[in-house]
Amino acid sequence: MAFVLNSVIKIGKYTFRGGVIELTIKKNVNMIVSTAVLKIPGLGRIVSLKNTINSALNVVGLGVQEAVQNLPVSSVQTGKLFAEGDKVSIDLGYNGDLRNEFRGFVRRVNLTTPVSIEIEGYAWQLRNQNILASWSKPTTVKEVLARIIQGTDIVLSPDIPTIKLTNYYIKNENGLKVLEDFQKRMLLTVYFDDNVLYVGIQEGRTTNTAAGQTGTLAEVKYSIGYNCAANQKDLKQRLAKDNLVRVRLKTKGKNGKHILYEAGDLNGSIYERIIPFSNDENYLKTKADGFLKRLKYDGYEGSITGFLQPYCQPGWKGTIIDKRFDGARAGTYFVPGIEVTFGVRGARRKTEITYRLDV
Known part of the structure; x- marks a missing residue:
């Protein structure tokens, strides 16, 4: 079965169906501002969408839409159709099976060739x-x-x-x-x-409507050599015994004295932070233990590169299934970030993994 890439991108009152030269999406739980950079042809033609197409694009009820259709020379410069603050929605997929990958706002339009549109998530507001x-x-x-x-x-x-x-x-x-x-x-x-x-805390978000589940971290499964390539050059081994570290967090209590919480190796290098505005000891303990877990674990770190599917977003857990190496790479890891690339050269999703969740 052939897999055909599809995209539906809405910017302001205009909708694109295909025609993407290059698109890069970056999201990460360690980044407040999610970003996307979209490159499209500098020339296009505005055509009205018929009701049947409106229905197919799932925009019924949103008013009369217009689309930029990528055609040879036309009278419209696509870069001038958009402005900072225009709402953006990006859906990508194969053979008509599309998932939303990004929603946000235009941050900047660069009138280059091709036109480059910088987009930010809802932090823009x-x-x-x-x-x-x-x-x-x-x-x-x-x-x-x-x-x-x-x-x-x-x-x-x-x-x-x-x-x-x-x-x-x-x-x-x-x-x-x-x-x-x-x-x-x-x-x-x-x-x-x-x-x-x-x-x-990093793995505290368990209500995820996009994944259709609540009460636990949303999950993606990567079977090495099946739904992603067997050669994952960015997947690196990590051993806890090679990293001696002690996490030290402190803040001032009501009486002016420091409240201190430590976790880790007594003879390890010290990772120290002073936390303002909070004398919540439970919070300090949770943060210290959480940082230690990120710094010391046996398993893998790095990233897995695959196609758009399986779908994954930051804050999920990623389960690696690998029967080679006596199953040494198998395990469940936290996914802090993803990077999606899409365009005339194909589509890929790079999923970052960090500490283990199944130990």
Whole structure:
């Protein structure tokens, strides 16, 4: 059976069906801003979509649509059809079986040949609003997040844990800067799944509508040599005994004294961080144990490259099935990120794997 690549991309009021020269999508739980770069022909022709095509593209009920059809010379310069802030939706697949890979907004249009369109996820909506706020009473990360997403299309994940904050304030900063502070200073995992914002421990998001399951991490299975190539050159072995490390997290308590939590090897190199705004000991323990698990494990790290299917997104767990090497590469790993490439040269999904979840 032949596999034919399909794409449906909507930007603003225009819809493309095919015609992609090159597309690169990058998403990662360690990146607040998901990105996509789309390259399309500089010339096109606008044609009205008939109702039957509207139905096929699943845009019924969204009003009259227009499409840019890639044809020889025409009177339309495609780059001038789009502007920063236009909504974007990208669906990719084979033989009409498409899955959504990205939703976001145009960040920049480069009038090059071919036209290059830079796209960002829903973090874009937090760039252009400055916030001045403070909490005199103890608050939580979730309450602060509810403040910064006001006036946007962003919703909060139901899996965000309760993390207490004391003396927290936002000093005339945009929402994106607040998220960066949570990520860099409090060592929280901060990422978007379309318009759903998650902030918490790295593997804490278990409500995933795209995967059609809740209560556990969504899962993708890679059978080496079956649904992905046998030669995975970016898959590297890792041994816990080769990495001696001690994680040390501390913060100030109510009485001004430091609260300290450590985990790992007593004689290991020290990974130390000071956490502001929180004297939550359970949070410190969870973070320290989580960092140690990422730094010390037996198994593999790197990435697996396959086709668009099997489908996978950041925050999932990836199970590797490999009967070679006495099954040494088999196991279940956390997937922090994916990179999708699509275009005239074909399509690939690179799935990053990190620490093991089945030990």
